[in-house]
Amino acid sequence: MSAKDEILGRIRTALADAPQAPEVPRGYRTSSELDEEALIELLVDRLVDYKAGVDVIEESQIPQLVADKLAGASSVVTPQGLNPQWLSALPGTIARHVDAPGDRRSVAELDAISAVVTSSAVSIAESGTIILDGEPDQGRRAISLVPDHHVCIVPVSTVVQLLPEAMPRLTITRPLTWISGPSATSDIELERVEGVHGPRTLDVLLVRGM
Amino acid sequence: MTQVFLGMPAGGLGNLVETEPFPAAAHRELGNTQMRKNLRHATHTIRDKRLRVVGELPDWEQLRDAGSAIKNSAMFNLEERLLEFEKNFTARGGVVHWARDADEANTIVRDLIRETGSTEVVKVKSMATQEIGLNEYLETQGIEAFETDLAELIVQLGHDKPSHILVPAIHKNRTEVRDIFLKEMPDVDPALTDEPAKLAEAARKHLRAKFLSAKVAISGANFALADTGTLGVVESEGNGRMCLTLPETLITVMGIEKVLPHTDDIEVMMQLLPRSSTGERMNPYTSMWTGVTEDDGPQNVHIVLLDNGRSRVLSDSFGRSALNCIRCSACMNVCPVYERTGGHAYGSTYPGPIGAILSPLMTGIEVEKNNSLPYASSLCGACFDACPVKINIPEILVHLRGEDVDSQRDKHKIPTQMDLLMKGGSWVLGKGKNMKLVEKALPLGRLAAGKNKKIKKLPGIAAGWTQSRDIPAPPAQSFRDWWSAEKESK
Structure with missing residues (x-):
């Protein structure tokens, strides 16, 4: 008998008493009552708690803020689908790399690049979580992982209060990365310390009117 | 002819058994005063954090009710859910393997690694691979496994055993960790201090080259979605993202009880799990993948679905809710017994209150000294209150004590x-x-x-x-x- 058949047979035997699967009571919160200002305030509070940098800005300020955040960087990588306008205020001294289908940056190249700028798909204010889903303005998972500094654009229209509100906005079969603050660990004495293997600096630009 | 399976499903193998009775092991561990101090500090820190973030949610009890029902409904239709998961994961380019027990899982993983020609692998922290003793097995087969989670790294470098499911090195304090790093990391800065941030940085430097060059990664999974074939790993440091993203081959070993029926179920589990485990509103990183994504991440993707005694737990109509466990560790963090004896006293990969029921349920109460585990409790009930999926641990402990008494009686024939x-x-x-x-x-x-x-x-x-x-x-x-x-x- 194959392992699969044997395991499924064991499960059938184990459930010979035919227990009835319960209805799942979904009495938890599924919709928000917060207005936009309260939502922004909540998300900012959570991100600051995680020791992420956060600025609430207008769309027109993006190029300047991106340039400010990358002031200390020597190079930056962006996904192919990122609005090129957003990098228009970067000084020429910062080397620019684009990760594009058919023209990928290798892992070693990414390791030598100081920062990455991406957009994001959905954010959850209550838990301070930003979700990337690999769309062209966010790119492959590797580019937002290997460089040590992540500048992430979060349009206010993509922010919800609760996780259940985020679910209908996600395509679950895309490669998803949920990010809640910079890389951290609680492994020594269960105290949280920021900065291990993922980007040690996370800067969030929360953009109104987008 | 279709074959029909009869009788009690086989018990689990691997690191699931006590080799001495709990009272003897506990007595020895209690003598380690440094460990007791470390544990007291760590468990109290996490208790306070957990209470704070749980208290923030007005619907915590509704989430627990939903979580409990989701897991029950998954377990009661486990065969259908597993077949559905297999179909969807396979349709997206993943390969599904089935393993009856620890030995079979280890062999499957070894063969998959050998096919790649690689002799080393990077690992994301995984309870399932700890349970089957994968690292030790691979070593005997000439394959080196590198643990990349900070606590697992501390345990591996210290030639030690994990003592907690979430924070395997919880029994070590910062100074002890520094001493291990100084002794065991070849490239470490000799002026390393015991500041946790500096220790984390040392781990980053130590593992960086491994991540960037690894061809094969091994992971566990926190959940598998039956309706889409999606797998998820919940982590903090980014070592998980490294392993799940950069190598060409990804092999996941997952217990069959980790399957969730619907995509929407993660909206419940991902509220319950981080708050219950590290006391955070959300863990820093969660990765989800569905088979193979062209041009993004590993292109050779496998999963090993592991039984190893789980069907045996399922066959106990009273104890089967132990399979609902999402490995958050809230029960051990609040347990007065665990706080004093530490995790090593439980012998098995699964310590604390959940381990005291899960280990004997997986192996059978009569195996080795596992019959002493259900007594490793004062039945105070703190674990039940803390459990995010409402596993009634005290009730199952009492049930297993009864099983033990019955099995002793059968053994002795004369009245005790x-x-x-x-x-x-x-x-x-x-x-x-x-x-x-x-x-x-x-x-x-x-x-x-x-x-x-x-x-x-x-x-x-x-x-x-x-x-x-x-x-x-x-x-x-x-x-x-x-x-x-x-x-x-x-």
Whole structure:
């Protein structure tokens, strides 16, 4: 008998008493009552708690803020689908790399690049979580992982209060990365310390009117 | 002809058994005062954090109810859910393997690694691979496995054993961690301090080259979605993202009980899990992948679905809810027994209250010394209150104690002291007349207690009771005598 058949047979035997699967009571919160200002305030509070940098800005300020955040960087990588306008205020001294289908940056190249700028798909204010889903303005998972500094654009229209509100906005079969603050660990004495293997600096630009 | 499986499903193999009775192991561990101090500090820190973030959610109890029902419904239709998951994961380019037990899982993983030609792998922290002893097995096969989670790294470098499912090195404090790094990391800065941030940085430097060059990664999974074939890993450091993203081959080993029926179920689990485990509103990183994504991440993707005693747990209609466990560790963080004995005393990969039920349920109560585990509890119930999926651990502990007593009776044939005591007890307490008769022996007890009015040592198995406490002398008059005297005088 194959392992699969044997395991499924064991499960059938184990459930010979035919227990009835319960209805799942979904009495938890599924919709928000917060207005936009309260939502922004909540998300900012959570991100600051995680020791992420956060600025609430207008769309027109993006190029300047991106340039400010990358002031200390020597190079930056962006996904192919990122609005090129957003990098228009970067000084020429910062080397620019684009990760594009058919023209990928290798892992070693990414390791030598100081920062990455991406957009994001959905954010959850209550838990301070930003979700990337690999769309062209966010790119492959590797580019937002290997460089040590992540500048992430979060349009206010993509922010919800609760996780259940985020679910209908996600395509679950895309490669998803949920990010809640910079890389951290609680492994020594269960105290949280920021900065291990993922980007040690996370800067969030929360953009109104987008 | 279709073959029909009959009888009790096989028990789990691997790191699931106590090799000495819990009381003996606990007694030794209690002598380690540094460990007790470390554990007390860590468990109290996490308790406070957990209470704070749980208290923030007005619908915490509704989430627990939903979480419990989701897991029950997954377990009660486990065959259908697994087949659905297999179909969807396969349709997206993943390969599904099935393993009856630890040995079979280890062999499958070895063969998959050999096919790639690689002799080393990077690993994301995984309870399932700990349970089957994968690292040790691979070493005997000439394959080196590098743990990349900070706590696992501490344990691996320290030639130690994990003592907690979330924070395997919880028994070590920062100074001990620094000493391990100084001794075992070849490229470490000799001026390394014991500041946690510096220790984390040392781990980053140590593992960086491994991540960037690894061809094969091994992971566990926190959940698998049946309706889409999606897998998820919940982590903090980014070592998980590294392993799940950069290598060409990804092999996931996952217990069959991790399957969730619907995509929407993660909206419940991802609220319950981070708050219950690290006491955070959300863990820093969660990765989800569905088979192979062209041009993004590993292109050779496998999953090993592991039974190893889980179907045996499922066959116990009273204990099967132990499979609902999402490995958050909230139960051990609040347990007064775990806080004092530490995780090593439980022998198995799964320590604490959940381990005290899961290990004997997976192996069978009669295996090795696992029959001592259900007694490793004062039945205070703190674990049940903390459990995000409402596993009634105290009730299952009592159920397993009953199973143990039954299995002992079957073994011995002749009645044990406990049997005789219980029989005697039921005779005494069964009738007022009998009780009265026994009470006539009260003066005898007073005599035994002597001048200082304490009984210091009881005979036979009752000696366990007086091992750490005295019994006060019985009163001169029984309650029943006092009561009838009281009635007469009115």
